[in-house]
Amino acid sequence: MLLHVDGLGIHLAGKPVVRDLGFQLDAGELLVVLGPNGAGKSTLLKGLAGEHKIADGQVSFAGCTLQHWSKREIAKRRAVMPQRVEVNFPLTVEEIVRLGRPVEPLSQSMPVVSELMDLLDVAHLRYRLAPGLSGGEQQRVQLARVLAQVWDAQGPVLLLLDECTSALDPAHQQQVFSLLRRLAKQRGFAVLAVAHDLNLAARFADRLLLLHHGQCYISGKPFEVLSETVLAAVYGLSARIIKLEEGYPLVVPRDDGPEAVYASPSLSPSPSNTAPVNPSCRQAS
Numbered sequence: 001m002l003l004h005v006d007g008l009g010i011h012l013a014g015k016p017v018v019r020d021l022g023f024q025l026d027a028g029e030l031l032v033v034l035g036p037n038g039a040g041k042s043t044l045l046k047g048l049a050g051e052h053k054i055a056d057g058q059v060s061f062a063g064c065t066l067q068h069w070s071k072r073e074i075a076k077r078r079a080v081m082p083q084r085v086e087v088n089f090p091l092t093v094e095e096i097v098r099l100g101r102p103v104e105p106l107s108q109s110m111p112v113v114s115e116l117m118d119l120l121d122v123a124h125l126r127y128r129l130a131p132g133l134s135g136g137e138q139q140r141v142q143l144a145r146v147l148a149q150v151w152d153a154q155g156p157v158l159l160l161l162d163e164c165t166s167a168l169d170p171a172h173q174q175q176v177f178s179l180l181r182r183l184a185k186q187r188g189f190a191v192l193a194v195a196h197d198l199n200l201a202a203r204f205a206d207r208l209l210l211l212h213h214g215q216c217y218i219s220g221k222p223f224e225v226l227s228e229t230v231l232a233a234v235y236g237l238s239a240r241i242i243k244l245e246e247g248y249p250l251v252v253p254r255d256d257g258p259e260a261v262y263a264s265p266s267l268s269p270s271p272s273n274t275a276p277v278n279p280s281c282r283q284a285s
């Protein structure tokens with residue numbers, strides 16, 4: 001097991017934002033973390049990235065507690081893409097991607113930088129300055145920089161990506177998730193990606209972890225997690241789940257919308273029916 005999270009608690013401004021969270025992530029797995037706004041997804045990711053202090057529990061990576069990794073060693077194996085990265089200084093796309101490989105001579109880093117610019121479809125922008133790029137272009141450049149950091153790492157690699165496709169058009173979203181899946185399957189990367197798009201998650205994730213009020217509501221394979229009752233209870237979303245021929249679920253919101261769900265006493269988000277069905281975050285099955 002590459003990443004082992006046990007009883008994790010993170011407090012912000014004196015309040016528990018992530019509570020009693022436990023899950024594991026293996027090499028070669030793509031785990032998508034879902035949940036409503038404010039559920040604690042970014043806080044979890046920042047905790048795993050070492051940006052937030054861990055108040056309770058333990059996180060170990062490749063068998064060693066996170067706090068015991070040296071900054072230098074973990075930087076070779078863990079790459080993090082935050083939810084928002086704004087580049088306001090006049091660096092070119094190529095220079096930004098190269099920031100992922102700060103200690104390497106130019107001749108050595110250029111093949112990786114070029115490969116990643118191709119993969120993220122930003123090679124045609126290589127001499128453009130970052131502040132003039134569109135939101136989606138900026139996001140693809142940042143993802144290329146993040147991947148450059150661990151591209152040819154030896155040994156275990158963990159990618160922590162916070163809504164890394166939120167600004168992308170549907171085709172680029174598919175390309176990026178398909179790339180992440182390939183990196184997991186072919187290179188053994190462990191990928192934890194926070195996302196809001198349920199269908200993208202269902203299509204590409206090996207497993208989903210649904211956060212609600214800082215706790216794991218349910219985790220498991222997409223079909224186990226994405227049920228009508230779960231979506232109604234966690235998001236207040238009325239939706240149909242269709243099983244596609246390809247074998248993964250498709251979430252189709254109903255016309256009656258969230259207001260209708262909230263109007264229904266049996267599905268209103270009262271404390272009793274928003275309590276996690278699976279507080280210890282066991283597998284759904």
Ligand SMILES: Nc1ncnc2c1ncn2[C@@H]1O[C@H](COP(=O)(O)OP(=O)(O)OP(=O)(O)O)[C@@H](O)[C@H]1O
Pocket residue numbers: 012013017035036037038039040041042043044
């Ligand atoms: N630095 C902070 N200090 C105090 N509270 C914070 C801080 N950062 C986040 N929070 C609060 O913690 C809760 C979880 O925030 P977080 O950003 O983890 O949510 P999220 O699930 O990523 O949401 P979104 O889908 O909107 O990005 C929210 O209620 C937020 O207001």
